[in-house]
Amino acid sequence: MSDNDGKKTLGVRGGGGPRSGNVKQSFSHGRTKNVVVETKRKRVVKPKPGAAAPAPGGAKAGAPGSASKRPAGISDEEMERRMKALAAAKEREAEEAAQREAEAKDREEEKQRRREEAEAKEREQREAEERAKAKADEEERKKREEADAAKQAAAAAAAPPAEETQARAPKQAPRSKAPERDQRGDDGRGKSKGRGGDDGGRRSGKLTLNQALSGGEGGRQKSMAAMKRKQERARQKAMGGTQDREKVVRDVQVPEAIVVSELANRMAERVGDVVKALMNNGMMVTQNQSIDADTAELIVEEFGHRIVRVSDSDVEDVIDSVDDKESDLQPRPPVITIMGHVDHGKTSLLDAIRDAKVVAGEAGGITQHIGAYQVTTDGGAVLSFLDTPGHAAFTSMRARGAHVTDIVVLVVAADDSVMPQTIEAINHAKAAEVPMIVAINKCDKPEANPDKVRTELLQHEVIVEAMSGDVQDVEVSAQTGQGLDELLEAIALQSEILELKANPDRAAEGAVIEAQLDVGRGPVATVLVQRGTLKQGDIFVVGEQYGKVRALINDRGERVKEAGPSVPVEVLGLNGTPEAGDVLNVVKSEGQAREIAEYREKAAKEKRAAAGAGTTLEQLLAQAKENENVKELPILVKADVQGSAEAIVQAMDKIGNDEVRVRVLHSGVGAITESDIGLAEASGAPVIGFNVRANAPARNSANQKGVEIRYYSVIYDLVDDVKAAASGLLGAEIRENFIGYAEIREVFKVTGVGKVAGCLVTEGIARRSAGVRLLRDDVVIHEGTLKTLKRFKDEVSEVQSGQECGMAFEKYEDIREGDVIEIFEREEFERKLD
DSSP states (O other): OOSSTTOOOOOSOOSSSOEEEEEEEEOGGGOEEEEEEEEOOOOOOOOOTTOOOOOTTTOOTTOTTOTTTSOTTOOHHHHHHHHHHHHHHHHHHHHHHHHHHHHHHHHHHHHHHHHHHHHHHHHHHHHHHHHHHHHHHHHHHHHHHHHHHHHHHHHTOOOOHHHHHHHHHHHHHHHHHHHHHHHHHHHHHHHHSSSTTOOTTTTTTOOOHHHHHHSSSOOOOOOHHHHHHHHHHHHHHHTTSOOOOOOOOOEEEEOSEEEHHHHHHHHTOOHHHHHHHHHHTTOOOOTTSEEEHHHHHHHHHHTTOEEEEOOGGGGGGGSOOOOOOGGGOEEOOOEEEEEESTTSSHHHHHHHHHTSOOGGGSGGGSOOSOEEEEEEOTTSOEEEEEEOOOSTTOHHHHHHHHHSOSEEEEEEETTTOOOHHHHHHHHHHHHHTOOEEEEEEOTTSTTOOHHHHHHHHHTTTOOBGGGTSSBEEEEOOTTTOTTHHHHHHHHHHHHHHHTOEEOSSSOOEEEEEEEEEETTTEEEEEEEEEESOEETTOEEEETTEEEEEEEEEOTTSOEESEEOTTOEEEEEEESSOOOTTOEEEEESOHHHHHHHHHHHHHHHHHHHHHHHHTOOHHHHHHHHHHHTTOEEEEEEEEESBHHHHHHHHHHHHTSBOSSEEEEEEEEEESOBOHHHHHHHHHHTOOEEEESOOBOHHHHHHHHHHTOOEEEESOHHHHHHHHHHHHHTTSOOEEEEEEEEEEEEEEEEEETTTEEEEEEEEEEEEEETTSEEEEEETTEEEEEEEEEEEEETTEEOSEEETTOEEEEEETTOOOOOTTOEEEEEEEEEEOOOOO
16 A cells, blocks of 8 residues: 555645745845745636526525525525625624714713813913912012102102003013913813823723812812912012022031031031032031031131120020129028937037937937938027037048038037047048037036037147137037037027028028938928929929929928028929939929939949049059959849938948949839849848848848848948958968977888887977978978877877977978978968957
């Protein structure tokens, strides 16, 4: 069987198939190419023999019965169905064309309607703008006419208003045509949109964002600000051009460093212009970077302003520090400070004066807080008393009391005479340059000797009147009331001599006597007002803290509305606990108070940082090497008031020597909190509470972490316990006692023992348990212990002087005849801090 099974092979040449031919193509530069192409002939259907003849009756060509037009192999029924389908298709095509024509007509009508609505809206808007512009022009014209009339009246220039109107008419004409130009321009722009001004309704059915916002086909509408700017430009153009505004020269305050944006704000200039000016001067900075005062001065002068150099400390200039006029001064009560040695009866004496039992409320019978009281005598005189502690730890409190006082009453016990704190009080009074009155207390005791007190005061340059001096002295007794009237008379006389005056009608200024953190009231400061009147609601700054006076409480626990000069009060309303000794100043606003407090806090931080930054690496290494041999006892201190915490810290600093010291990790005011326990646990330190207690969470945390909390109410006990604990860190002192000497007369060798020295105890006694040193030519060549001590053949514990014995050293045999053995014992003694 052949491959093609007798069929003809396929080819391009056929009866009705395509015919091939050659076509010559011409290209540039004379190049040609012959291409083979194929052409197709139309297929002709030849009827098969025996086909039906044409229908009689002259049937139309193409009819279903026409055999000449019918394709071969198609029956009459099939032909009829095809003709019906063709007729139905032509009908559908005609209907679709009619429908499209109707839709196009509807779209055109809708587009025309929207165009007319948009044009009507634009016309209304232009008419409104023209009316507003005409109104503005009319107002401007009237203003110009009034101004011109005023100028003409002032200059006496007789120019008829008609001529001026005619002269201005040509200038106004173009302005009236501006809306027409805008209208033509808008129409022209409107016609230019789309293709030939008509998009065939292509976007007629779509809703855009601008159409939804504006309610029409128009784009974004101009804002009112844009319209006002346009009217202003048109007005200036009608008046003959723009007029440059006059440059406003400002006084620009420039601190030591200022941010570029802040400098631009103070000059009222654009930030970009300032940055550009800096870049022109060779400084590539941004608006958020800082520049120094010298650079800022160049920029300020370049913009034509005046520079005012200020510093950060200028914020304190708002505090009124002017001197009071003599006419504004009024008499004020004197401030008397009671000072003296501990347990000399200062508080008891003040109790007798105040007829109160202040001492009953003090722990341990001593004063540990500085108290402020006001007393009215029988004669009507008002006296302000400050009661200071007498313990050695409260040196700073006594110094504060001496610096805010007018008169110092030095209390000396007649049975105890002058003591160390008495001398310190005398020095404080002399340093403060205030007059002194000596009150010799406890004169009712049988062993009292006031003359001894007067005599010992002479050693410290205090000469009383009884010794022909100028210092008043009064013999008093707080128990019997003896001499109290004379003491008050002496105080009144001294205050009259001083002629104390102050201005109550000014911003208040005072000194913080004491400060504490009260659980229910917050930070509380005891303030002695020195000048002015402190009122409820005043805004003040005190040290690094500020606040608003929420309440004023006097020494009797009563609320008062104001406090004048020399009146001690408790002030509530601080944002933090101030330091005792800070100065309170009343300012005008809370912003000023906050700014001053922040500046003072920043200055204090910089000062502390500068104190540590000055240390070199060599100094740090030397200090670390020095501290290697120093043992530290860390503690945490919480007290009820600021003065007590300060006194405890100063007392702790004095405890220690070259081997051990006490380090206060943290000191504060208020109850012991959980954070204090956490710090104590991390440092392995005990927590000391002075007149304060730990709250419940702190107690639970301390029990879990094993932190010791110790409570004290008397500073004696606190200092003694800390000193004893620090003494435990000291190493025991070892002392050597020489108990005897022995001389080696002969050296023997003993089997199993080694070399044994035959010795004669020349001095003292030789003991088996003692330490020994071997001396050769008075030089120590060995130190150790004895392995054996024998008397003849017996092992003995000791050998008396003048007797012979045998000695062998532990692990040492280099012994010779003539060597000397030194026998000694060591004793350990427990050391204590002074």
